[in-house]
Amino acid sequence: xxxxxxxxxxxxxxxxxxxxxxVDAQFPFNVSYNRYASGNPGWKNCVLRNDTGDYNDIVxxxxxxxxxxxxxxxxxxxxxxxxxxxxFKPDHLKWARIFWCHNGVLMPHRDYLDIExxxxxRVHVVLQTDLGARHSxxxxxxxxxxxxxxxxxxxxxxxxxxxxxxxxxxxxxxFEPGVPFEELFVDRAVYDRSIEPYWLDRxxxxxxxxxxxxxxxxxxxxxxxxxxxxxxxxxHLYHDVSVVHCYDWLLEIAELTGDRELIDETLDMRMFxxxx
Numbered sequence: 001x002x003x004x005x006x007x008x009x010x011x012x013x014x015x016x017x018x019x020x021x022x023v024d025a026q027f028p029f030n031v032s033y034n035r036y037a038s039g040n041p042g043w044k045n046c047v048l049r050n051d052t053g054d055y056n057d058i059v060x061x062x063x064x065x066x067x068x069x070x071x072x073x074x075x076x077x078x079x080x081x082x083x084x085x086x087x088f089k090p091d092h093l094k095w096a097r098i099f100w101c102h103n104g105v106l107m108p109h110r111d112y113l114d115i116e117x118x119x120x121x122r123v124h125v126v127l128q129t130d131l132g133a134r135h136s137x138x139x140x141x142x143x144x145x146x147x148x149x150x151x152x153x154x155x156x157x158x159x160x161x162x163x164x165x166x167x168x169x170x171x172x173x174x175f176e177p178g179v180p181f182e183e184l185f186v187d188r189a190v191y192d193r194s195i196e197p198y199w200l201d202r203x204x205x206x207x208x209x210x211x212x213x214x215x216x217x218x219x220x221x222x223x224x225x226x227x228x229x230x231x232x233x234x235x236h237l238y239h240d241v242s243v244v245h246c247y248d249w250l251l252e253i254a255e256l257t258g259d260r261e262l263i264d265e266t267l268d269m270r271m272f273x274x275x276x
Contacts, residue, residue: 001140002153006181007192009087009125011147015079020128020169023098027073030058038230039104043160048074048081048171049096060095063120063176068093080171083125087149088173088184094120095174101133101160102167107233108136108246109273111154120174123184124150127171132164134200139242143198144170149190151181157243157274161234205241213249217256225262228253229269247274 029044037043047055053069067090074081074096084096111122126144135142137158144150152158162168175184185191213232220228232250236243247270254262270276 001137001142001197002156003135003137003140003142003158004151004193005144005195005197006123006149006151007185007190008145008147008149008195009083009190011083011127012079016127019077019079023077023169024100024167027076027098028055029100030056037101037104037106038226038233039102039161041102042104043099043101043106045097045099045172046073047071047095047097048077049093051094063094067091068095080127084171084173085186087125087186087190088123088175089186092176092179092184093173094176095172097172098127099124099170099172100167101162101169103163105161105230105234105237106159107229107273108157108159108236108243110157110275120154121177121179121181121184122152122154123173123175124152124170125173126150128166128169129162130164130166130168133160133162133168134237135160136236136243138244139236141200141202141237143200145198148195157246159233159237159243161237202236202238202240205235205239209235209239214252214256217253220253220257220259220262222259222262222265225265 027046029046031044047058049068049070050057051064051068053071055071055073124144126146126148129144129146131143133143135144137156182188182191213235216228229250233246235241236246251266251270254266
């Protein structure tokens with residue numbers, strides 16, 4: 001797996017809980033990536049740092065010169081900022097956001113398809129989670145534990161979901177690409193590649209399961225297609241099969257319906273999410 005745990009930080013659970021409660025209740029999250037998400041409420045994010053200092057500026061346009069600027073929302077999260085600043089050097093940090101997911105899935109996708117230059121290096125610090133939160137990359141499925149620092153390689157198909165009693169919240173930072181991981185840390189002792197991921201058990205994926213996926217064409221139509229896409233997009237999170245099959249399965253289901261519009265929509269969906 002290309003995603004990897006880079007280390008772990010200690011969390012002040014009392015300060016963090018108070019701050020996350022305020023974030024959850026009061027922050028104006030944006031849903032600019034709502035096409036990626038399915039569920040109720042699903043997935044959303046808010047910007048703590050970017051190139052302009054405006055939390056409404058939510059569009060990636062590639063890297064930029066200079067340090068990331070704090071937004072008004074960032075100034076309202078002093079403990080999270082303290083955590084970021086004592087862990088990571090500011091030199092290469094370009095974006096910092098809180099990713100929030102609850103009773104929803106972020107559809108299988110690849111990152112940075114809308115910018116021409118090299119990818120950012122995306123690093124998560126897990127703030128709030130439980131075992132209802134699942135992450136995947138290709139044929140692996142894992143759980144990020146509180147305080148863990150994760151690199152997520154967006155070039156590869158991946159997915160996230162949280163079906164839990166409370167939202168899963170990570171602070172997610174995008175650094176300039178090409179900088180060695182150890183150079184991102186204030187204290188290199190925090191950088192620890194020896195932490196074993198928490199691998200999640202999944203059921204075997206059988207021929208009968210594949211037939212059940214394929215049989216979704218019997219009820220598929222344009223009214224429920226996004227719901228069916230979400231069902232198919234979550235199969236790999238609970239069954240031992242790779243996420244890379246998701247859009248091939250959806251295209252097969254669409255073709256079995258014989259609906260040309262569904263087929264075209266699925267081809268567009270595959271291009272949007274994974275670029276092919």
